[in-house]
Amino acid sequence: MADTGDGTWGHLADTEHFGRVSRDYIVVPKADFDLPKYRGSTRAGHCMIYSRSEEKIFGIYTARAMILMQLRFDGYIGFPGGLIHEGEDILSGLNRELFEEVNVNVQKHPVKEEHYVVTHWCPSKKLLLHFYAVEIPINDLKVIEEEAVKAHDYGTETLGTLRIPLYTMGDGYRGFPAFLANSYVGNSREQLLYTLQHLSIMSNEEITKAVEARPVMLSTEENKGGVHV
Numbered sequence: 001m002a003d004t005g006d007g008t009w010g011h012l013a014d015t016e017h018f019g020r021v022s023r024d025y026i027v028v029p030k031a032d033f034d035l036p037k038y039r040g041s042t043r044a045g046h047c048m049i050y051s052r053s054e055e056k057i058f059g060i061y062t063a064r065a066m067i068l069m070q071l072r073f074d075g076y077i078g079f080p081g082g083l084i085h086e087g088e089d090i091l092s093g094l095n096r097e098l099f100e101e102v103n104v105n106v107q108k109h110p111v112k113e114e115h116y117v118v119t120h121w122c123p124s125k126k127l128l129l130h131f132y133a134v135e136i137p138i139n140d141l142k143v144i145e146e147e148a149v150k151a152h153d154y155g156t157e158t159l160g161t162l163r164i165p166l167y168t169m170g171d172g173y174r175g176f177p178a179f180l181a182n183s184y185v186g187n188s189r190e191q192l193l194y195t196l197q198h199l200s201i202m203s204n205e206e207i208t209k210a211v212e213a214r215p216v217m218l219s220t221e222e223n224k225g226g227v228h229v
């Protein structure tokens with residue numbers, strides 16, 4: 001990617017500004033997609049691939065679910081997916097992106113309309129962000145993790161899949177609250193929180209507590225080393 005000197009990067013110049021963090025996301029009901037104000041907007045589709053799991057991490061913390069996100073080329077965390085091409089329907093575009101970015105076997109695990117979760121509208125970017133969640137068996141999720149490094153976009157657009165720690169550790173911050181402190185592309189952090197509640201993986205109270213948690217400052221003595229669990 002060549003630096004064009006104008007604050008953008010080569011062939012990404014046309015869409016690079018879409019990745020910037022914005023706070024103005026509005027939920028759009030499905031019935032409104034055809035309203036004139038949304039016609040002609042840029043569309044994107046992203047997807048949460050997950051498995052429910054009662055697995056104990058370190059024999060202590062219940063996993064709840066294994067949810068895949070990815071580290072992107074820009075250092076942000078997001079879900080697999082991307083911009084829908086002109087003339088492409090949302091599901092075709094999203095399944096294409098899942099294959100390109102994470103090498104998902106979309107014949108076996110296609111995203112379908114029944115997996116739809118929510119759509120947000122970003123007025124400043126004239127961008128409609130459609131979000132889906134697909135539950136798959138845990139062994140299939142592990143296969144996706146292994147196969148993702150062979151994806152077409154691995155090493156350029158995507159730098160690896162990651163699992164979300166959904167538990168909170170003894171200090172009330174490490175685990176999920178610390179994960180939420182990362183930098184997220186677009187409204188992917190909001191999509192994650194919305195979907196956790198939507199799928200009853202976490203309650204509203206649990207999510208609020210995690211969002212409001214702050215790191216605990218260790219005393220100098222505690223800071224000297226050792227493993228803190």
Ligand SMILES: O=c1[nH]cnc2c1ncn2[C@H]1C[C@H](O)[C@@H](COP(=O)(O)OP(=O)(O)O)O1
Nearest residue numbers: 018019044046078079081082083186187188
């Ligand atoms: O996970 C996401 N959730 C919401 N919005 C996202 C997410 N990832 C990217 N975005 C935003 C950023 C851009 O505005 C568009 C499309 O971005 P991207 O996925 O990078 O698109 P391409 O793969 O380049 O087609 O959505």
